[in-house]
Amino acid sequence: MDMQKTEARLSALRARMRATGADLVALGPGPHMQWLVGFVPHADERPCLLLVGPEREAFLMPALNAVGSRQHTDIRFFEWSDEAGPAAALSAALEHLGTTDATRVVVDESMRASFALLVLDTLRGAAHAFTEETSGALRQLKDADEQAEIRRNAGIGDRAMQALQAAARPGMTERALAAIARSVFEAGGAAPLFTIVGSGPNGAAPHHQTGARPLAVGDAVVVDIGARQGSYSSDITRMLAVERPPEGYPEVHGIVDTAVKAALAATRPGVPAKSVDAAARNRIAEAGYGDYFVHRTGHGLGLEGHEPPYLTATSETVLEAGMVFSIEPGIYLPGRFGIRLEEIVILHDHGPEILSGLSRDLFVTQGG
Amino acid sequence: MDMQKTEARLSALRARMRATGADLVALGPGPHMQWLVGFVPHADERPCLLLVGPEREAFLMPALNAVGSRQHTDIRFFEWSDEAGPAAALSAALEHLGTTDATRVVVDESMRASFALLVLDTLRGAAHAFTEETSGALRQLKDADEQAEIRRNAGIGDRAMQALQAAARPGMTERALAAIARSVFEAGGAAPLFTIVGSGPNGAAPHHQTGARPLAVGDAVVVDIGARQGSYSSDITRMLAVERPPEGYPEVHGIVDTAVKAALAATRPGVPAKSVDAAARNRIAEAGYGDYFVHRTGHGLGLEGHEPPYLTATSETVLEAGMVFSIEPGIYLPGRFGIRLEEIVILHDHGPEILSGLSRDLFVTQGG
Numbered sequence: 001m002d003m004q005k006t007e008a009r010l011s012a013l014r015a016r017m018r019a020t021g022a023d024l025v026a027l028g029p030g031p032h033m034q035w036l037v038g039f040v041p042h043a044d045e046r047p048c049l050l051l052v053g054p055e056r057e058a059f060l061m062p063a064l065n066a067v068g069s070r071q072h073t074d075i076r077f078f079e080w081s082d083e084a085g086p087a088a089a090l091s092a093a094l095e096h097l098g099t100t101d102a103t104r105v106v107v108d109e110s111m112r113a114s115f116a117l118l119v120l121d122t123l124r125g126a127a128h129a130f131t132e133e134t135s136g137a138l139r140q141l142k143d144a145d146e147q148a149e150i151r152r153n154a155g156i157g158d159r160a161m162q163a164l165q166a167a168a169r170p171g172m173t174e175r176a177l178a179a180i181a182r183s184v185f186e187a188g189g190a191a192p193l194f195t196i197v198g199s200g201p202n203g204a205a206p207h208h209q210t211g212a213r214p215l216a217v218g219d220a221v222v223v224d225i226g227a228r229q230g231s232y233s234s235d236i237t238r239m240l241a242v243e244r245p246p247e248g249y250p251e252v253h254g255i256v257d258t259a260v261k262a263a264l265a266a267t268r269p270g271v272p273a274k275s276v277d278a279a280a281r282n283r284i285a286e287a288g289y290g291d292y293f294v295h296r297t298g299h300g301l302g303l304e305g306h307e308p309p310y311l312t313a314t315s316e317t318v319l320e321a322g323m324v325f326s327i328e329p330g331i332y333l334p335g336r337f338g339i340r341l342e343e344i345v346i347l348h349d350h351g352p353e354i355l356s357g358l359s360r361d362l363f364v365t366q367g368g
Numbered sequence: 369m370d371m372q373k374t375e376a377r378l379s380a381l382r383a384r385m386r387a388t389g390a391d392l393v394a395l396g397p398g399p400h401m402q403w404l405v406g407f408v409p410h411a412d413e414r415p416c417l418l419l420v421g422p423e424r425e426a427f428l429m430p431a432l433n434a435v436g437s438r439q440h441t442d443i444r445f446f447e448w449s450d451e452a453g454p455a456a457a458l459s460a461a462l463e464h465l466g467t468t469d470a471t472r473v474v475v476d477e478s479m480r481a482s483f484a485l486l487v488l489d490t491l492r493g494a495a496h497a498f499t500e501e502t503s504g505a506l507r508q509l510k511d512a513d514e515q516a517e518i519r520r521n522a523g524i525g526d527r528a529m530q531a532l533q534a535a536a537r538p539g540m541t542e543r544a545l546a547a548i549a550r551s552v553f554e555a556g557g558a559a560p561l562f563t564i565v566g567s568g569p570n571g572a573a574p575h576h577q578t579g580a581r582p583l584a585v586g587d588a589v590v591v592d593i594g595a596r597q598g599s600y601s602s603d604i605t606r607m608l609a610v611e612r613p614p615e616g617y618p619e620v621h622g623i624v625d626t627a628v629k630a631a632l633a634a635t636r637p638g639v640p641a642k643s644v645d646a647a648a649r650n651r652i653a654e655a656g657y658g659d660y661f662v663h664r665t666g667h668g669l670g671l672e673g674h675e676p677p678y679l680t681a682t683s684e685t686v687l688e689a690g691m692v693f694s695i696e697p698g699i700y701l702p703g704r705f706g707i708r709l710e711e712i713v714i715l716h717d718h719g720p721e722i723l724s725g726l727s728r729d730l731f732v733t734q735g736g
Contacts (some may be wrong), residue, residue, distance in 0.1 A: 040576035045478070045674050064663040082664035083681040109482035110413070113396075114498060116481035127650065130482060150516075205436035207410035296450035306412050313451040319514040334435065350510035 001040075003074075004143050009036050009138070011238040013052060017132040023126075024094075024101035025052040025134055026119045028111025029211055032135045034231060042064045047086045047115050050075070053097030060086060071308035090122055097106050102126050110304070132192040136308050140300060141322035147277055147346050149232045150301065150324055153190065154355035156329035157234030159185040165363045170217050170242055174199050174210045179227045184231055190227035190234070192306055198222040200246075203338035206330060217243045217367075219277050220337040225303060233305050236356055237342035238329055240363040249339075250319040250362070252289070252331050256339045257281040259329040263311075267327070267345065267352045274348055281313065289331045301344055323347045370406075371442075377404050377506070382421060383504040387713050391470035391494075392462075393420040393502055394481025394487045395660045399671035400503045410434045415483050418443070421465030427455060458490055459473045470494050472689060474502050478672070486675040490694040498695040504676050508668060509690035515714055517600045518669065520694055522557065522712055522723035525602030528593055533731045538610055542567050542578045558595035558602070562675055566590040568614075571706030573696060574663055585611045585735075589706040594673060603674050604724055605696055605710035617707075618730070620657070620683050620699050625705045625728050627697040629650040631665055633680075633714065635695070635720045641683035648697040649681065657699045666694040669712055691715045 013036065017025060027033045027050045029043035041048050046062035060070060061077040067079070076096065080089035094100045102123050108118040109130035120128055130136070142150065160181040173317045177197035185192045198208035199215050203222040215221065219242045226235040239253060239345040258279040266279035284293045299309035301324050309317045309325055324347070330340030342362045345352035372511035381404065385393060393402045395418045409416050414430035429437060429445040437445070444464065448457035462468045470491050475484040488496055494573040498504070510518065528549040535548045546563035553560045565578035567583050571590040585587065587610045594603040607621060627648040642731035645665040652661045666679035669692050677685045677693055692715070698708030710727045713720035 042577070063573040067700075068576050081662065082678075085682075105479055107485075109480060110475060111481050112477055113479050113481050113484035117484065128485065197568035206432040208436050277437075294449065296655065310450075314453075332435075357516070 002302070003190060006037050010052065010057065011042060011137050013135055014054065016137060017052070017054065020129075020133045021102050022106045022129065022134060023054065024097065024099045024104075024123075025106040026050075026114045026116070026129070027052070027108040027135065030110050031106065031307070032108050032110070032131060032139070033108070034303050035135065035139050037073055037075065039069075041069040045112070045114070046082075047090075049115060049117050051097060051099075053095055053099045056097050058093040058096050060090050069328070076267055086118065086125045087122070088306075090118065094122070099169055099232045104129070106131055115356055132308060140308050141320060142324050142346070143322070146232065146302070147324070149230050150344070151235040151355055153227070153232050154236070155230050156185060156188040156190045156229060157226065157236045158356055158358050159188065160227070161223065161236055161238055161358060164223060165238070165240055165365070168215060168221070168240055168242065171214050174215050175211050175212060177215070177221075177223075178210045178225075180298045181223075185227035188229065189231035192225075192227045193233055194224070194226055196222065196224040198338060200310060201335050202336060204332045204334045204336065206332060206338065206340065214241045218246050220246050220249055220336050220339065220368070222340055224340065224342065231303055233301065235301055235305060235326055235342065236358070237340045237345055238358060238360065238363065239339055239341065241363050243367045244364065245362060246337055249337065252333070253339055253362055255284060255287040255289060256329055256331055256341050260327055260341050260343060260360065263329065263356070264343070264345070264352055267319065268348060269321050269347060269349060273309050273311045273317045273319060274313055276319070276327070277311045277313050277315070280327070284331060290335055292331045293329060294332060295330065297329055300325045319347055321347055373446070378420065378425065380506050381503055382422065384505060385420070385422065386673070388497075388501045390472050390474045390497065390502060390524050391422065392465065392467045392491075393474040393499070394418075394484070395420070395476040396483045398476065398478050399675070400476050400478070400499060400507070402671050403443050403503065405443065409437040409468050411478070411483070414450075415458075415486050417483060417487070419461055419465060419467075420731070421467045424465050426461040426464050428458050429623075432448075436471075446653050454486065455490070455565055458486065462490070472497070483642060496611050496710045500676060507622065507670055508676050509688060510670060510692050510714070511690070514600065514670070515692070517598050518712070518714070521595070521600050522604070523596065524558045524597060525555040526551060526724050526726050527556065528595070529591065529604055529606055529726060532591060532593070533606070533608055533733070536583060536589070536608055536610065536733045541580050541582050542570070543580060545583070545589075545591075546578045547595075553595035558593045558597035560593075561601055562592070562594055562603055564590065564592040564705060566649045566704060569703050572700045572702045572704065574700060574706065581611045586614050588617055588707065590613050590706050590708055592708065592710065598731070599671055601669065603669055603673060603694055603710065603712055604726070605708045606728065606731065607709065608728060608733060610733055611735045612732065613730060614705055617705065620701070621675040621707055621730055623652060623655040623657060624697055624699055624709050628695055628709050628711060628728065631697065632697045632711070632720055632722070635687065636713060637687055637689050637715060637717060638720065639687055641677050641679045642681055644683050644695070645679045645683070648695070651733055652697060652699060660699045660701060661697055662700060663698065666695045666696055687715055689715055689717045
């Protein structure tokens with residue numbers, strides 16, 4: 001990442017720090033750090049932190065990663081060795097930042113617990129918050145480069161889904177079907193992140209662990225796949241049926257699709273995320289399936305596969321142009337089947353842009 | 369995992385809790401949970417915790433993962449929905465365990481910061497520790513099944529290393545070489561975890577990010593690779609030279625190998641981990657390269673690639689039969705090359721069993 005982008009993002013972060021009264025932001029080797037400085041040092045159990053104070057920033061850096069990391073940044077390192085441990089280096093870094101008596105600290109919610117507690121145990125008595133009002137808030141708004149990268153990833157996701165649909169046959173295991181999608185991702189230069197294939201009754205667990213169950217004629221199959229090319233990723237869910245859908249399926253599919261459409265129609269800048277959730281949830285509840293829609297309507301997509309904004313029944317987050325998120329209502333009928341349909345959208349001033357070019361209709365495999 | 373093993377491990381954990389005065393252990397979806405109950409629910413940003421109290425245990429479980437997780441365990445779930453959030457379910461779980469006023473809490477150091485702080489913010493005023501005296505201590509000792517699985521993984525690691533050595537040629541990029549190892553891992557049913565290829569001066573960064581640098585004649589190349597088959601993984605480092613080693617290389621390789629031998633000789637039950645580190649470090653220091661051995665001598669290997677015991681200059685951990693760890697001294701000469709040689713050993717009563725069958729000698733590729 002160029003220095004200018006880092007400077008601009010640091011400056012935006014400090015504005016959020018001032019607005020929220022935060023003295024210090026501590027980020028681990030993960031998506032927040034990636035967003036801010038464009039790279040992530042080798043991550044293991046050794047505490048590695050990007051510390052942002054009101055005027056200066058510093059890295060707490062394991063000595064053995066210093067040479068490799070120095071290629072990517074000019075930010076000052078406070079190095080520590082395996083022998084000495086990180087305490088003295090952290091104190092020196094806090095001294096350098098002028099934050100040895102910080103009282104409000106933002107810690108990266110996604111980093112290792114040991115990293116967060118190292119900071120909080122050092123700054124005894126400091127209150128803590130996660131990043132939702134600082135870097136988390138800023139990361140929600142994707143610039144044109146980020147949008148282009150997410151759009152490109154969605155294209156690879158579509159191709160993986162189509163290949164999987166074309167390959168599905170009775171007797172194939174969930175795992176074999178997932179492997180088809182993974183191979184297409186890999187051929188497209190994307191690293192598979194998840195390939196959920198939930199066949200028949202397994203589809204009733206929204207996060208089913210793809211397994212050895214063979215597809216049977218009459219199965220409905222939830223396929224939820226995603227992969228990362230570059231720094232961003234894809235995420236799409238479609239339904240397929242093996243030769244024919246199970247009894248009672250088409251009506252429920254129609255209800256879920258109506259919920260997707262209602263959520264899309266409610267999606268525009270200025271509305272709270274909860275009204276998009278309500279739009280989907282009300283349709284499903286009106287149809288009598290309210291108890292079977294067991295999760296939120298969507299989540300943001302960016303450097304993390306799940307990140308703000310979250311589209312829940314209670315989220316007051318106001319949607320803005322530049323946000324990228326999923327709309328993915330579902331109905332899960334224990335012992336029978338599950339149905340989820342998921343679109344990723346980029347929100348523009350004029351409304352949501354749907355990234356997938358694939359129909360949400362049930363894909364039915366050909367017999368024989 | 370069978371219920372009996374879970375029962376035995378829970379009972380061993382409670383003995384450690386009593387011995388260390390811990391009222392509650394909170395584990396995230398990761399290696400500690402895997403070790404205790406033999407599975408890990410789908411992991412995302414939704415707090416999911418295995419809570420172990422003095423007499424009972426409970427899961428804090430995101431509602432959408434309940435059906436999938438129920439296939440793997442009979443432990444009581446306290447479910448929470450995206451709408452409600454986890455607070456009430458966590459309180460109910462703590463009530464069930466009789467730990468609403470726990471004063472000493474063990475939190476899983478490897479879980480998300482948000483999970484640990486959810487527990488600690490709920491149990492205001494409770495002191496916290498990580499797992500090093502509870503589940504971390506227990507996990508250090510591998511039973512016969514675990515040892516067999518780690519031994520099998522080491523065999524796949526050797527094959528991947530040999531294939532990579534056989535394929536190395538001038539002009540190949542670090543990434544292309546790493547891909548050879550990954551393909552052998554995958555063919556053996558192992559998921560690649562890391563494939564560090566540090567060529568020429570890049571080898572001087574112990575955790576070099578494998579990149580686009582093409583191998584040149586006269587390069588020394590650090591190759592550090594590992595993959596997971598089943599629940600355990602492999603980890604091996606060997607050195608190769610492209611047609612011939614660089615100037616001054618053989619002497620330094622000899623020093624590192626002597627350090628490995630000295631560490632192996634010092635490795636036996638009853639000695640503190642720091643004396644193994646000292647054995648390696650002293651050899652390197654005596655040879656005049658003390659400033660260039662910038663990391664600890666080794667780390668445990670198990671459900672995590674890095675876990676206790678850590679073989680550092682200050683570790684008082686007493687080695688015991690059943691521990692599995694790396695011995696991997698190195699010398700890193702900035703601008704020139706790095707050398708690391710790594711063995712994984714299982715410690716027995718009679719001494720260390722080296723898992724790799726590969727020589728630690730420099731592998732020199734054939735010209736032409």
